[in-house]
Amino acid sequence: MLKIWGHRAAPNVAKVVWACGELGLEHELIPVGGPHGGLDEPAYRSLNPNGRIPTLDDEGFILWESHAILRYLARREQAAGLYPADARQAAKVDQWLDWQAAHLAQAVRDLVRLTVKASTPAPAERLAAAEAEADELFGIVDAALGTSPYVAGHAFTLADIPIGVAVRRWTTLPVKRASLPHLSRWFGEVWARPGAALLSA
Ligand SMILES: N[C@@H](CCC(=O)N[C@@H](CS)C(=O)NCC(=O)O)C(=O)O
Numbered sequence: 001m002l003k004i005w006g007h008r009a010a011p012n013v014a015k016v017v018w019a020c021g022e023l024g025l026e027h028e029l030i031p032v033g034g035p036h037g038g039l040d041e042p043a044y045r046s047l048n049p050n051g052r053i054p055t056l057d058d059e060g061f062i063l064w065e066s067h068a069i070l071r072y073l074a075r076r077e078q079a080a081g082l083y084p085a086d087a088r089q090a091a092k093v094d095q096w097l098d099w100q101a102a103h104l105a106q107a108v109r110d111l112v113r114l115t116v117k118a119s120t121p122a123p124a125e126r127l128a129a130a131e132a133e134a135d136e137l138f139g140i141v142d143a144a145l146g147t148s149p150y151v152a153g154h155a156f157t158l159a160d161i162p163i164g165v166a167v168r169r170w171t172t173l174p175v176k177r178a179s180l181p182h183l184s185r186w187f188g189e190v191w192a193r194p195g196a197a198l199l200s201a
Pocket of ligand 1: 010011012013033034039051052053054064065066067
């Protein structure tokens with residue numbers, strides 16, 4: 001059985017758990033990181049030298065970086081629906097996966113640090129700037145979803161998973177958010193999928 005080091009509350013682990021649900025893959029979650037600690041243990045560092053989660057162990061094949069894990073699992077299962085074989089369709093999925101990691105995740109992380117993880121209230125102008133940045137980036141997704149039902153086109157793919165996890169995090173934070181109707185419609189749909197249900201189990 002697949003082993004995933006991490007815990008579901010961590011967004012990058014949540015992506016992998018959600019993908020396992022989409023692919024019908026049984027997995028064992030080994031709690032490390034966050035309140036569980038253990039990321040600096042030499043045994044864990046020998047698996048993942050970054051001391052971050054998630055890490056996947058597939059019968060001795062060790063892999064870190066959540067989006068590399070998503071692609072690996074989809075290819076392993078030959079799930080061309082989630083990660084298309086066609087070069088251009090796959091490139092669109094990659095575009096959104098890379099963008100989520102490089103831009104959207106950072107914007108949400110900034111909001112988390114300024115609110116729920118802040119030891120003192122954040123200066124109003126810094127919070128407003130971070131809120132505006134998140135609005136702008138989620139607005140890019142909203143615009144895409146105004147022209148296609150899913151993030152990377154006509155079907156649910158890997159691209160929907162990290163962005164769905166980011167929307168979930170964003171909408172649970174005590175911040176001001178732009179009203180984004182296409183994003184709301186899409187999130188209501190993807191969050192109701194059985195894969196996402198594993199995250200609230
Ligand atoms: N780029 C990495 C980032 C991994 C990462 O930063 N994970 C966070 C959790 S979402 C972490 O390990 N935080 C330390 C902790 O939870 O203790 C990935 O996508 O897997």
